[in-house]
Amino acid sequence: MAVQYKLLPINKINLDIDNPRIKQYLEIYGDNVTSDGIALALSFSAGNDTRSSLDALRESIRVNKGIIQPILVNKKIDGQYVVIEGNTRVQIYREFSEKDPQGPWDKIIAIVYDNLPVSQIHAIRLQCHLVGARDWDPYSKAKYLNQLSNIDHVPLSEIISYCGGKRNEVHKLIDAYCDMRKYYEPIAIKAGEDPDPREFSKFSELQNISIINSLQLHKYTKEDFAKWVVRGNIDTAQNVRKLPQILNNKMAHSEFLKTNISEAIKYLHADTNNLKKLETESMYDLAYILSKKLRDITLKETKALKWDDEYNEKKGILEDLQYSLNEVLESIDSLGENNG
Template sequence: MTHSVAKLNTLKLDPLNPRFEKAFSNETDLVVILKELFKESDVLSIVKNVLQQEFDLVEPIVVTRDINGQWLVLEGNRRTAAFMICSTAEYAREVGLDIKSVLSPTMEVPIFIYETREAAQKYLHKRHVSKPHGWKPYAKNQFLYNSYTAIEHNKFHRNSIEQLAKDYEISVPNIYLALVCYLVFEEIKKYEFFYFLIETKKIDYSVFTTALANPSIRDYLGLERDLNKYHDVSFIQMKRKIDLDSLRVFTKIVFDKSYGKNGNKAILDDSRKVTKLGEIFDCDKAVEELLNTKNIDTVYSNLSDLELRPSTSVSPSTSLSPSTSVSPSTSLSPSTSVSPSTSVSPSTSLSPSIQLEPIKPFFSAHVSKKIYGLYKKFMESVDKETASANVSPLIDYLHKFKK
């Protein structure tokens, strides 16, 4: 690492900043990155300090050269964005501010230079990951994932993870957990289990990570109970183990506030209830009861009775046999509340080994995409909070067919 200075207009914001959930690239326009950073990372408070001349340039900005030879900011993106906004009227307008430029685009700022991004990883980890008030949990997990994939692409490998754990002074199981949390969350976003009803920036990601630290919950999702078994397995193989029906139920319980009690809290509204939820997930009947009552404490208190009760319901993780005949005359009224274990037709007899998927036999994947498109337009034109209670049960079934 060497110390130097650089002109402000020669600095480039980092498109791979762990704070971003969107996938940016080196070709992404600077304004796009600037707007995302301003929207999500409280750049405005720094802008106000600059306008009031309550800032200094003592702390250097950490940079490296990108593939085009530009100075790429690895640490200090928020400060750099604020300086850009305060030095260029066009940037200020792009983020919705009407302010006069108080800085010069050619002003010199102190920089620390690392030869590569990888060389700066330990510094960034100490600054943002190991500190309690560093990056938020999602950004920390994304940082560890990016650090890991830089040395071991697309695979869990014990030796590489042990090396990363040694470099960052984190236990091996916690490295595994960070990688698994990141990959599972990306699967949730990939299948859009949030139904357009949840803003990912407003969810409690820490509750999600606490939940995945529970062995029973990982087992319910189709993942290994023992974190030490995650090695020498490709990411693709790991993700294929995830049971998508269970993942959809888990997502609703952990994230969907419209589905929880009184429509303003998720069912798992407190990380201290994760242990109870883990025990509930060990019992299929208890999971069904939880989806009906939406109360973890109540279901947990009745867990012993539920475990003794014979199960006649259909498991959410079973799939409908292609040979199963479902009557096309079966209809779903708008007010019908459908849970993953609910039978469509009262007269249809299903054995416990057959899972209910009522939409797939009726419609091709193409038609399902059409229906999903109509749903999206509908949700964009109405009050989402009001509509979610009526349409989300139907979307539970349509969602899995949208690729």
């Protein structure tokens, strides 16, 4: 395998169209490709952490007048230079070059491989972006794994040998991606929304057999799940695992369909019969009893709450109470003085 270190002209380097973020952009826009669009596709991430990392990378390159680690490039048999790893850094150089043509942005340091076979290119991408320091967001990982497994028909054992991990973990990523494409994207588009790859984590949770069984038990389908994602009923991925409990609880189930999982969870910890009795009491009687209970809470009870397995849900109920109470008091105060 011939390898060379080179300073390559930016305008001689082609971005890697098999990068899942670029590939997704091309699938949407076809021939209407612009440099701004490619930049947006590369900067997109599944969370704020990755976006912050991108901003930090851009600033580091600007301050240091260049990159520290070389990009990886394949020189094809026809002489074309194609990025294997480093699309984002090449795009940053292009942006800087447009803004500062006299700056050191016309060439970039690269490790150049001579006509690598596809299998070795896959291995490099997987090692860099699925388990390496510059990992892709989960949706992009799943999209690439789906490309390898279901389109290029690379054996799963070979994929795992490149990036490590377990067979069921790779299957879960691919299945979640396929569910998004099959169920979520058509519904989002029909609702007038752009499909959001950041919803991937919810479909990743959907792959748990307990959730699938619960959907079937209550006569729901994956298409219903996708509708809930689009409508906002499934508002957080971390609570998707609570779905079987919610669907089994009449009040929580009803609240979930009206609002979302976060609201429905609050009904999981309440006795249905007691709630119905309490609903007939006045707001002031309930407030009096609750304030007394809170004043009388012991250190032992406080510690027990802190280490309760359901602490986050119970804390959420109290925070919701605090928010609602403040909102009512502010509304009353906004009415002005009582001169009656």
